[in-house]
Amino acid sequence: MNIEKAINKLKEKGYKRTKQRERILEIFSEQDQGYIPAKTILKEIQKDFPGVSYDTIYRNLYLLAEEQVLESTELDGEKHFRFHCDTHGHHHHFICTGCGKTKAVEFCPMDKIAQSLDGYAVDDHKFEIYGKCPGCL
Amino acid sequence: MNIEKAINKLKEKGYKRTKQRERILEIFSEQDQGYIPAKTILKEIQKDFPGVSYDTIYRNLYLLAEEQVLESTELDGEKHFRFHCDTHGHHHHFICTGCGKTKAVEFCPMDKIAQSLDGYAVDDHKFEIYGKCPGCL
DNA sequence: TATCTAATCGTAACCATTACAATTACATCT
DNA sequence: AGATGTAATTGTAATGGTTACGATTAGATA
Structure with a gap:
């Protein structure tokens, strides 16, 4: 998902193009290796928009x-965001607790357990693996 | 895990038996169907210990x-706790977003993906399914 | 350019959680 | 039972991420 594509997606829904919004998208595209805490986004944008x-x-x-456009998760009580991975299908993430970088895991456990939840309405699920990536080891 | 067993476990490590601690355990044993937010525990205990x-x-x-003795998770930015399920092996939970009750899911996706994380050190993982239980539907 | 409305700013409130000094209560030993 | 050592609790305040909102600004469209 590049910036223009994202901006256009918003435009179609009546959302405007603003410098701040553009900058937010830029930050994610500059460093799209992992989840970024909201705090970090704030600090980064403040450099351009004090x-x-x-x-x-x-x-x-x-x-x-x-x-x-983004996907989010909560790590250590803080909301984190990253570009939504739309290049491949539904998957999950290994998240490095050292650097925050992620690695896609092409396996979804939901397929395996659907039948064990008969009578239940499944709305959502979360599967995340935490640890250290090769670079942080 | 009953209360006495838990208290003894703590005793062995040098932790003392206190009324408040006992009451906390009681609350979990009275309603051990699902995760309870810290806030709820506080309110409940205040009835006995203002x-x-x-x-x-x-x-x-x-x-x-x-x-x-307990296991914890974070739901909607709040920490939740429940008695640790030690009656059966490692497993995960379906969590009802209506009433908070849980259902054990006897499947762990980690077995299936171990080989895809070669070079990574896995410390932890989280697999939770959210939805509505039959009672809440 | 006028107008409409989304978006932003500045600031404060909110709320769960964390922290800490002073006091109290538990367990053990004599 | 009384003294002692230490864990535990209390009361309260601080912290920190998030949320809220009235007033102002800035996109987009005609």
């Missing part, structure tokens, strides 16, 4: 996640 | 989790 507010950061991150 | 402090609740919950 007066940027929390409202702007969170509103945009949540909007982008809503629109499937 | 002056109980945050420190006491969190210290005990974390201690009990550390000692494998």
